[in-house]
Amino acid sequence: MQIVNEHRRKDIHNSDIPTVCSACEARHGGVCGTLSPDQLLDLSRHSTRRSIEPGREVIGQGETTDSYANIISGVVKLSKVLADGRQQIVGLQFAPDFMGRPFTRESALTAEAAVDTDICCFPRTVIERLVSEAPGLEHRLHEQALKELDEARDWMLTLGRKTAQEKVASFLYIIATHIAPEKGTANEFDLPLSRADIADYLGLTIETVSRQITKLRKDNVIRIENSRHVSVPSLDRLMHVAGID
Amino acid sequence: MQIVNEHRRKDIHNSDIPTVCSACEARHGGVCGTLSPDQLLDLSRHSTRRSIEPGREVIGQGETTDSYANIISGVVKLSKVLADGRQQIVGLQFAPDFMGRPFTRESALTAEAAVDTDICCFPRTVIERLVSEAPGLEHRLHEQALKELDEARDWMLTLGRKTAQEKVASFLYIIATHIAPEKGTANEFDLPLSRADIADYLGLTIETVSRQITKLRKDNVIRIENSRHVSVPSLDRLMHVAGID
């Protein structure tokens, strides 16, 4: 008890934590959480915060990356395109996810902000140095990669085997459970993606997405205002429609 | 030059390498490659080789895993099922891939041999101990996870945006490039998957897969014997049909 209080007080004072970091919403969940105060200071000296407006590309498919980033707030779309322009969103990232593909220079995907997004960027060289110094950091990055792998595989089941109706419900479920990080599941939220983005995420067309959303509304699974604001009266019901056991 | 030869000679003699490992085809590519002779000996003492016939389940969805494994030869299907039985193969693993989801007890997927497969199993506890002792091992596992993530995302593009024809061609391309590890791309091979498996991998039905294979044969993109043996006269042509730029 005594110790817990001590610890807490210290954390509140943030005596050893760089000022930029102490106020950072992503610090505990993000990759920085494993670093010692010294290392955090080192990292923070080389890091820069950026605000990105919706639609702005953070890194393009085939470009070389020289930085990694932590998402502080917002939503980032990761997508791939075929030569003829067909596009697929292969992942969504929310705060406090880590962005960037470690140990490779060339990006195999495009990262683009879906809504107003704040990120904290680190040069590749600094991250790689810290990885070699702090084994906990690589572990954290490894866990993030495994989490993304699990999510990607779940989504493959959705893409390959679910109906349009189930796909749209699955998408809404993902948003409800990820949009408010640290607050658990939201039963009311603004969609961070346009219909076109949703279509690209689900492997459908805009029209089909729109029709299925209309159907979910008529079936009282969701309520919609201004085509972007969604409320979910029963999450169980949404999950059921999404085919989630 | 001198040094290279020295190194090679030592490697051929395998003076410090446990006997079971020295003959192992997967050692260099597999996760064991980063271990010191001591650690390799340690691991080999606790490892067991198993042969798995096609269709045998290695680990079921929802079961708890207590071991990891290296694939020595063969092909393993990773799949997920919906409550109503719809199934999706979310990944194929070939030698010398590492199987198992580190840092979690419960498996989110089913792993099943597609053909006769040999694996080398390690208890979870030993791997976890070695990870804490040898940072190179976690790095190797991390890279394997990142590789699988890249592959999963590539496949999401296939599942979400390609036509049946392109999907089947993409599948054949994957097999051609992975079936003979260390030998590069094969332009003649036996399919490790039945039509039903291919359908589950591509998010299609058996009938559609069969029709598309017939079409590829008629278009001279592939030749087929006994419905399982495939030869590819021009890999470029196959890639083109698969929509791979």
Place this chain on the structure above:
DNA sequence: CGGGCCCTTTGATTTTGATCAAGTCGCCGA
């Protein structure tokens, strides 16, 4: 050698979602 079984192919028909084509709605700027 024949029969049965499983895997695969092929054919006919149906269904789901795509495509084509108008609208509607909300918002911004003149």
Place this chain on the structure above:
DNA sequence: TCGGCGACTTGATCAAAATCAAAGGGCCCG
């Protein structure tokens, strides 16, 4: 206040793949 534009919805039609149905074909086993 009025256009105009972009995002979204709705409707009609079309096509790709699913479903339903029936054969082949290879292989094992009696």
